[in-house]
Amino acid sequence: MEAKMKGAEAIIKTLCKQGTNVTFGFPGGAVIPLFDKYLDYSDKINNILVRHEQCAAHAAEGYARASGKVGVCIATSGPGATNLVTGIMDAYMDSVPLIAFGGQVPTGLIGNDAFQETDMMGITLPITKHNFQIRDPNEIESIITKAYKLALEGRPGPIYIDLPKDIQVKEITKNKNEVKIRGFSPTVEPNTAQISRAADMMMKAEMPLILAGGGVIASNASKELKQLAEFTGIPVVTTMMGKSCFDENHPLSLGTVGMHGRKIANYATLQTDLMIAIGCRFSDRITGNLESYLEFAKLIHIDIDPAEIGKNVKADLPVVGDARRTLSSLVVALRNKKWKEKKEWKENMTVLGKKCDKCIELKAGKKIFPKEIVTEVNKLLKKGDIITTGVGQHQMFAMHYLRMGSPRTFISSGGAGTMGFGLPAAIGAKVAKPNNNVFCFDGDGSFQMTIQELETIRSHNLKIVPIIFNNSFLGMVRQWLELFHDKRYSQVHLGNEIDFVKIAKAYHLDGITVERQSELPDAVKQSINADKTMVVDVKIEEESNVLPMLPPGGHLKEAFGVCMKSPGKFV
Amino acid sequence: MSEKKHIISMLVEDEPGVMTRISGMFARRGFNIDTITVGKTNKPGISKIVVTLIGDDSTLEQVEKQINKLVDVTKVSEMGSGIIRELCLIKIKTPNKKVKDELFDYAKVYKAKFVDVDHRSMTLEIIGVPEKIESFIEMVKAHGIIDISRTGVTAMSRGIINN
Ligand SMILES: Cc1ncc(C[n+]2csc(CCOP(=O)(O)OP(=O)(O)O)c2C)c(N)n1
Numbered sequence: 001m002e003a004k005m006k007g008a009e010a011i012i013k014t015l016c017k018q019g020t021n022v023t024f025g026f027p028g029g030a031v032i033p034l035f036d037k038y039l040d041y042s043d044k045i046n047n048i049l050v051r052h053e054q055c056a057a058h059a060a061e062g063y064a065r066a067s068g069k070v071g072v073c074i075a076t077s078g079p080g081a082t083n084l085v086t087g088i089m090d091a092y093m094d095s096v097p098l099i100a101f102g103g104q105v106p107t108g109l110i111g112n113d114a115f116q117e118t119d120m121m122g123i124t125l126p127i128t129k130h131n132f133q134i135r136d137p138n139e140i141e142s143i144i145t146k147a148y149k150l151a152l153e154g155r156p157g158p159i160y161i162d163l164p165k166d167i168q169v170k171e172i173t174k175n176k177n178e179v180k181i182r183g184f185s186p187t188v189e190p191n192t193a194q195i196s197r198a199a200d201m202m203m204k205a206e207m208p209l210i211l212a213g214g215g216v217i218a219s220n221a222s223k224e225l226k227q228l229a230e231f232t233g234i235p236v237v238t239t240m241m242g243k244s245c246f247d248e249n250h251p252l253s254l255g256t257v258g259m260h261g262r263k264i265a266n267y268a269t270l271q272t273d274l275m276i277a278i279g280c281r282f283s284d285r286i287t288g289n290l291e292s293y294l295e296f297a298k299l300i301h302i303d304i305d306p307a308e309i310g311k312n313v314k315a316d317l318p319v320v321g322d323a324r325r326t327l328s329s330l331v332v333a334l335r336n337k338k339w340k341e342k343k344e345w346k347e348n349m350t351v352l353g354k355k356c357d358k359c360i361e362l363k364a365g366k367k368i369f370p371k372e373i374v375t376e377v378n379k380l381l382k383k384g385d386i387i388t389t390g391v392g393q394h395q396m397f398a399m400h401y402l403r404m405g406s407p408r409t410f411i412s413s414g415g416a417g418t419m420g421f422g423l424p425a426a427i428g429a430k431v432a433k434p435n436n437n438v439f440c441f442d443g444d445g446s447f448q449m450t451i452q453e454l455e456t457i458r459s460h461n462l463k464i465v466p467i468i469f470n471n472s473f474l475g476m477v478r479q480w481l482e483l484f485h486d487k488r489y490s491q492v493h494l495g496n497e498i499d500f501v502k503i504a505k506a507y508h509l510d511g512i513t514v515e516r517q518s519e520l521p522d523a524v525k526q527s528i529n530a531d532k533t534m535v536v537d538v539k540i541e542e543e544s545n546v547l548p549m550l551p552p553g554g555h556l557k558e559a560f561g562v563c564m565k566s567p568g569k570f571v
Numbered sequence: 572m573s574e575k576k577h578i579i580s581m582l583v584e585d586e587p588g589v590m591t592r593i594s595g596m597f598a599r600r601g602f603n604i605d606t607i608t609v610g611k612t613n614k615p616g617i618s619k620i621v622v623t624l625i626g627d628d629s630t631l632e633q634v635e636k637q638i639n640k641l642v643d644v645t646k647v648s649e650m651g652s653g654i655i656r657e658l659c660l661i662k663i664k665t666p667n668k669k670v671k672d673e674l675f676d677y678a679k680v681y682k683a684k685f686v687d688v689d690h691r692s693m694t695l696e697i698i699g700v701p702e703k704i705e706s707f708i709e710m711v712k713a714h715g716i717i718d719i720s721r722t723g724v725t726a727m728s729r730g731i732i733n734n
Contacts, residue, residue: 121588126599130642150642183584183645307636310629 001175007137008033008168009040010175011101014144016044020072022063022431024048024056028076030103030116033168035074048431048460051452053080055424057087058450061096062428065411066386068220070097070151071428077103077165078116082123084160086418089127091158093415094241095218097151098158099144100124106166107135120162129157137170145179154186155305156218186304190321190329197317198276198300199333205274205298207345208234211257214241214414215279215303215323222246222407224327225278231331233341235349237265239280241414244404251350258286259550260396264356266548266556268349269294278302279323282312283415284553292555302326367541368517370394370469374401376520377439377467380528385437386411386429390422390446392476394469396546398441420449426464427456437528440466444494445474454507457533465527467536468500471544479545500537510534576605577631578623578650578726584643585611585618592641593620602626602634606657606723617645621725623701650726658722659704660686662694664715674711681707692717 001010011034015023025047027035038047050056053075060071071091075084081102091098105114124131130150132143147159202208216225216238222245229236229252236246237257246253255262257269269275275297280286287293293313301308301315302323309318319326374397377387383405389395389412404410411429413421426440447468457464469475478492501511509532514523520538527534548559583589590609597604605623612619624634631649638647665671674693678685681703687694697707701724708719 122591125588125592125595181642183642305640307633307640311633 001141001172003172003174005172006033006168007140007170007172008037010137010140010172011144011163011168012037012041012045014141015072016041018070018145018148020045020070022046022048023072023074024050024059024063024428025074025101026050026053026056026076026080028080028103028116030077030080030105030165031074031101031163031168033165034101034103034163047074048427048456050424050427050456052450053083054086054420055427055450055453055456057084057098057100058090058418058421058424059428059431060098060100061087061091061094062388062411062425063432064091064096064098064428065425066408066429067432068408069432070099070148072099072101074101075103076116077105078118080116081118081120085123085127086416088124088158088160090413090416090418090421092127092129094413095156095214096158097156099147099151100158100160101163102160104133104162104164107164108166110164120160124160127158128160129155131160131162133162134164134167137167137172138174138176140167140172142176142178145177146181149179149181150184154184155215187306187320188304188322188325190302190319190326192329194317194319195326195329195333198319198330199337201274201298201300201317202232202234202276202334203337203339206342207272208232208274208276208342209268209272210234210236211239211269211275211277211280212236212242212245213239213278213280216242216245217407218279219304219323220407221278221322221324221327224324224331226250228327228331232334232339233343233346234276235268235346235353237261237268239283239286239414240399240412242280243399243402243412244410245407247405248403249405251353252346254349254353255356256399259288259552260400260546260548262356262400263548263559264349264353266550266559267352270556272297274298274300276300276302278327279304281308287313288550288552288554288556288558368514368520368538369544370397370540371401372517372520373467373469373538373540374398374441377524378402380524381405382437384433385409385439386426386433387439387441388412388422388425388429389440390442391417391419392443392446392474393471393479393544393546394441394443394446394475396476397469400546419443419446422446423450423453423466426466427453427460427462430462430464438464440464442466442468443475444468444470444472444498444500447500448498451503454504454509454533454535458507458509462533463531464533465524465536466533467524467527468538469540470497470500470537471540471542472497473542476546478543479549482543482545483549484551497539500535504533504535512536514538574625574627576623576625577634578621578653578655578724579634579638580619580621580648580650580653580726581638581644582612582614582617582646583620584645585616586643589618589643590620592643593622593638596637596641597622597624597634600633600637602630606721608723608725610725621650621723623724648728650728653726653728655700655724655726656698657701657704657724658696658698659708660694660696660718660720661708661711662687662692662717662719663711664717665691665693670714674714677707677710683707
C-alpha cells in the first residue's frame, strides 16, 4: 500500500488483490468511509446491498459454497455486526470460507460504551476460526491477507475482522506486509505409512463403504473420489454436507445417511465391516446413538482437521490430510497392492440402491405431497444447476430425493440448521454462478425469516427460482410433536394461508400458486423460463411427514418407516 | 479410562485476547482447567501458558488437538516428566511462641521462607510441586490459616530436548 493512502482504500485494494470482486453488505455510521470507496472502485468491486445483515452473511456463504472462493460480508458496528452473528455461526458449523467485516467505534472510544459499541471480538470468538481487530491502518493489508489464508486453507472457516472507524480514515504511513502466521500450518500431505495401512485394511475388508462428507467438497476432491470408487467398486454414501460431491446418478451412489437418510445408505452403514470416512465429523444427525454406531465395523477416518478424528467416533486408523491428496494416494496404493473388487457386496448394494426409492410409501391425499415437488424439479435439473434450501421438512425431502450430479450444487445449512438460509444463500449462489439456474427450496416458515431479500433480488435483477413448500405449519417441529409429544401442537401452526404471490408482486416480482399436482411441472418450468424471479407457492399436504426418520439418539436400526428391524434383511 | 492430572505447556503469540481464546475453548468444550499460568518467554512476542487439567487420555488428546487449532498458539506439549513448580504464599495465625517455633521447624523441612511477620501472624513462601505445597498446607492447617495465594503450576522440559 502506498503511503498517504487511507485505510478504507487499503481495505478495498486488498480485497481486490485477493480476487474478491463482490461483497454483500449493509451500511451504517462505522463503515461509511469503507462504502464510500466503492464509488471510486466500481469497475473492480461491487457490493450487493442486502436488506438485513444476517442475509449479507448467508449470501456470502452461498457465494462461497457455490464457488469455493472466500465470501465477504460487511456490516456496521453494534446491531449491524450482531446481525451477522447467525451467518458467521452457520459458516463455522459448515466450515465455509467467509470473511465478515464489522464496523467498530473509533479506537479511542473502545471500552467506553460509545454509541453502537459491541464487543464483537468476544461475541465472535467461539464461532470463528480466528478473529482480528485492526488497530493500526498499517496492518490492514497484512491482517486481511492473513484472513484469506486462514479462511481457505486447512479446514475452511469464517474469520471476523473488527474495523474501528478511525482506521478507515487514517493514512497508511508504513505498510506492514508481514503475512506469515506462526501458529498455522495444516497438514495437507497424508502420511504414506498411514495410506499403506489404510489400503491394507481395505484389501482385507469384505464389505467396505465410503462415507463422504463436506470435506470432499471443500477440498475439491470429487474427481479423486470418483476414481477411488470406480477403481475399487466400493459403494459411496454421503452426509448432507457431502451431498453432490459424488454423482448421485452413479450406480455406486447410495445417497445420504443419517436421521432422514435413505434406507439403503443407513442399511449399508449397518452392514459394512470397514467404513472409509472422508471429511466428515460424525454429527449426531449422522450417527444416532454413538454407542451402537459402527459397532461391528472398523473405521478409517480421513480429515484435514486432526481434532475431528476420534472426537465422536473412535477411529481404527486416523489419516490426517487433504481429502484430494489422500484419495489420490489411496488409489495408487491400492493399485500397487493389486486390489480385488468385492463383487458380491458391490452388486448387492447397487441392486438395492436402485430399488430403494420404491419402498417409501406415499400418503394418499388431495394436496401435493412434498416428494412430488422434489422429483419434479429433479427431472428439470441441468448440469450445474444449484439448489439451496431453508431448514425443515422440505430440506430433508430435498436431501433425500434430489439426485445431484456435480459438486457445490446442493447448498444447505447443515450443522446449524438455520431457518431463513435458503433465500439469501440463493442470492450468493446466483452471484457466483450467474449462468446456472438457482432454485431455492423453502418452507413457508423459513421463507418468512428472510423474505425481505426479495427486494435484494429485484434490485440486482437476480433471477432465481424460489419454490415454497407451503404447509401452513412449522412442519418439522410439527412432525416431532406428532411423533414424540402426543400430537400436542404448540406454537407450530402458521395459519392464515399467506399469499406469497401477492408478496412477490409487492416487491415487483412475479409469483404463481400451485394447488394441484397436474399444475406443478408447468409452474416450475414457467418460473425457470421467466425473465424475473417468480415465486412458486406450492400448497402441500399440511401434515405430511418426512420418512424414514431415525428418532434422535436412536439406533440406526430404528429408522421409522423402514423395514430395518433386522439388519440382515432389507425391504 | 482413568482420570489423572495432566500438565500442558504452550507457546502463544503475545496478543490481546489470547488467554480468553484458550480459557474460552476449555469452557465451551467442557474441559476442566485446574490451574493456568502465563508469562513472557525469552522470545520476543511469545508467551508461555501452562495449564493443568484433570481428565482421561482421550480428553487430553482432544485438548491438545483443540489447542493446536488456535491460530495464536504456536506450540503445544504435554509435560509428563518435566520440571514442575508452583509458588504459594500462606499467612498463618501465631498466637504464641510455641506456634512460631513450630512454624520455624516446618519451614526448615519444607524449605519455606518467611516473607512477612507481625505480632499475630507470619507469612511464608513455599515453592515446589503442588503435592509438596498441599502437604505443607495440611501440616499447618491446625494453627489457623488466614489466607493462601497460589500461583498455579509452571513447567519446563528437562535438558535441551523439546525446545
Ligand atoms: C432460526 C431457527 N429457528 C428455529 C428453528 C427450529 N426449527 C427447525 S425446522 C422448523 C420448522 C421449519 O418450518 P418451515 O420453514 O415452514 O419448513 P417445513 O418443516 O414446514 O418444511 C423450526 C421452527 C431453526 N432450525 N432455525
